[in-house]
Amino acid sequence: MKSKDYNAFLESKRERVNPVGFDVPRGAINPRLFPWQADIVRWALRRGRAAMFEDCGLGKTAQQLEWARHVVKHTGRAVLIVAPLAVSDQTVREGKKFGVDVTKCRECSDVMPAAVNVTNYERLEKFSHDKFAGIVLDESSILKAYDGKSRREITDFARKIEYRLCCTATPAPNDTIELCNHAEFLDIMSGKEMLAMFFRQDGNTTHKWRLKNHARRSFWQWMAEWSIAVRKPSDIGYSDEGYVLPELSMIDDVVTNGVHDGFLFAMEASTLAERRASRRDTMDDRIALAARLCNESSEQWLVWCDYNAEGDALAAAIPDSVQVKGSDSGEHKEKTLNDFATGALRVLVSKPSIAGFGMNFQSCHNVIFVGLSDSYESFYQAIRRCWRFGQKYPVNCHVIRSDSDGAVVENIKRKDKLAGEMFDEIVRNYSPRHVIGKSKRDEMDYAPTMPLEFPRWLKSVA
Numbered sequence: 001m002k003s004k005d006y007n008a009f010l011e012s013k014r015e016r017v018n019p020v021g022f023d024v025p026r027g028a029i030n031p032r033l034f035p036w037q038a039d040i041v042r043w044a045l046r047r048g049r050a051a052m053f054e055d056c057g058l059g060k061t062a063q064q065l066e067w068a069r070h071v072v073k074h075t076g077r078a079v080l081i082v083a084p085l086a087v088s089d090q091t092v093r094e095g096k097k098f099g100v101d102v103t104k105c106r107e108c109s110d111v112m113p114a115a116v117n118v119t120n121y122e123r124l125e126k127f128s129h130d131k132f133a134g135i136v137l138d139e140s141s142i143l144k145a146y147d148g149k150s151r152r153e154i155t156d157f158a159r160k161i162e163y164r165l166c167c168t169a170t171p172a173p174n175d176t177i178e179l180c181n182h183a184e185f186l187d188i189m190s191g192k193e194m195l196a197m198f199f200r201q202d203g204n205t206t207h208k209w210r211l212k213n214h215a216r217r218s219f220w221q222w223m224a225e226w227s228i229a230v231r232k233p234s235d236i237g238y239s240d241e242g243y244v245l246p247e248l249s250m251i252d253d254v255v256t257n258g259v260h261d262g263f264l265f266a267m268e269a270s271t272l273a274e275r276r277a278s279r280r281d282t283m284d285d286r287i288a289l290a291a292r293l294c295n296e297s298s299e300q301w302l303v304w305c306d307y308n309a310e311g312d313a314l315a316a317a318i319p320d321s322v323q324v325k326g327s328d329s330g331e332h333k334e335k336t337l338n339d340f341a342t343g344a345l346r347v348l349v350s351k352p353s354i355a356g357f358g359m360n361f362q363s364c365h366n367v368i369f370v371g372l373s374d375s376y377e378s379f380y381q382a383i384r385r386c387w388r389f390g391q392k393y394p395v396n397c398h399v400i401r402s403d404s405d406g407a408v409v410e411n412i413k414r415k416d417k418l419a420g421e422m423f424d425e426i427v428r429n430y431s432p433r434h435v436i437g438k439s440k441r442d443e444m445d446y447a448p449t450m451p452l453e454f455p456r457w458l459k460s461v462a
């Protein structure tokens with residue numbers, strides 16, 4: 001094969017993610033956005049289908065509203081923002097702040113044509129995709145909390161919508177499910193193709209995957225074509241002025257487990273059954289300590305639990321608290337979460353799976369976890385409701401746990417360390433030159449380090 005033909009063959013095999021968007025001049029972007037936010041919005045509009053993986057408090061709502069406004073202006077059609085429960089009202093308030101009219105919709109008949117509309121994930125089935133030129137998934141990592149059928153329905157709903165945007169905090173690089181969800185939703189690549197190209201099975205299980213060593217650079221370059229990851233503005237070459245987090249104090253409150261099963265000291269709970277037993281045996285003491293912290297204070301408190309029994313006991317022990325649980329009506333959930341966000345409610349009791357995504361609770365700087373689960377993402381997101389850019393006070397986070405919960409604590413610490421290391425890798429590979437200011441993709445470079453040697457028996461035939 002001639003050299004020119006072989007180069008053409010290699011070129012044809014490169015994976016491309018072609019932009020489908022449109023250009024917007026810098027002067028057309030809302031001046032209330034920071035310069036780095038404006039540049040990200042322009043990049044996302046050029047891409048047409050993109051993901052913003054930005055840490056909590058970096059203004060994703062303002063950016064997605066500006067993106068939606070320009071899609072409406074460009075197409076003359078409606079855009080739908082899909083958000084977690086109670087975040088719709090928050091989006092409407094942010095829209096007023098940034099001069100974007102947003103209509104909160106409960107069903108398709110509420111949609112305003114040629115305008116920005118918002119609804120909750122739970123109500124998406126009441127809408128028709130042909131009404132919209134663009135769709136935004138706010139807190140798109142919430143897709144992991146849905147079963148396969150629901151996730152597929154959301155992806156299928158958006159498949160015929162031309163412009164798509166995902167917005168969430170930075171996903172864990174090894175969380176292949178989340179990355180597959182985003183790539184499939186944006187119609188970048190199917191999950192099976194992504195796994196085959198960049199990942200290998202980790203051990204003998206089909207549920208764990210890790211990046212192939214030789215594919216790391218190509219993987220991050222491919223990711224940088226359709227997504228951007230930002231932990232702070234300096235990650236993409238801008239000033240961090242105004243984006244310095246307040247101090248976070250992690251307070252480890254250990255409750256002694258009096259049930260030792262014949263041992264002198266409490267043994268570390270390792271199995272799921274042992275952890276649940278430990279939670280049950282220490283529940284009264286953990287609830288009493290959480291109630292004392294809240295009742296002896298006049299400040300706002302955000303109290304996280306994992307089980308209904310814990311939530312019910314907390315609500316009974318803290319007189320001016322309101323609990324939000326899964327069986328509550330949507331109206332009760334929305335009103336309670338919004339009351340807490342505006343400071344009208346002093347103590348909120350809920351689960352991270354219910355109120356841990358999307359809400360801005362900067363009015364509160366006191367957090368309690370009445371126990372720990374192994375979900376690092378839930379733990380991180382729940383803390384970030386209060387500890388986020390825009391918080392004016394140091395944040396106090398109490399983790400009330402049993403002395404036999406050492407394995408859970410170490411697991412969370414391990415995942416936190418891995419998340420930090422992985423994000424450092426993201427930042428190194430998500431260089432600003434890959435994304436900001438470019439409408440064309442950066443190719444995956446073929447950079448051979450060894451000369452090609454042909455075996456002796458292979459001869460060229462003229």
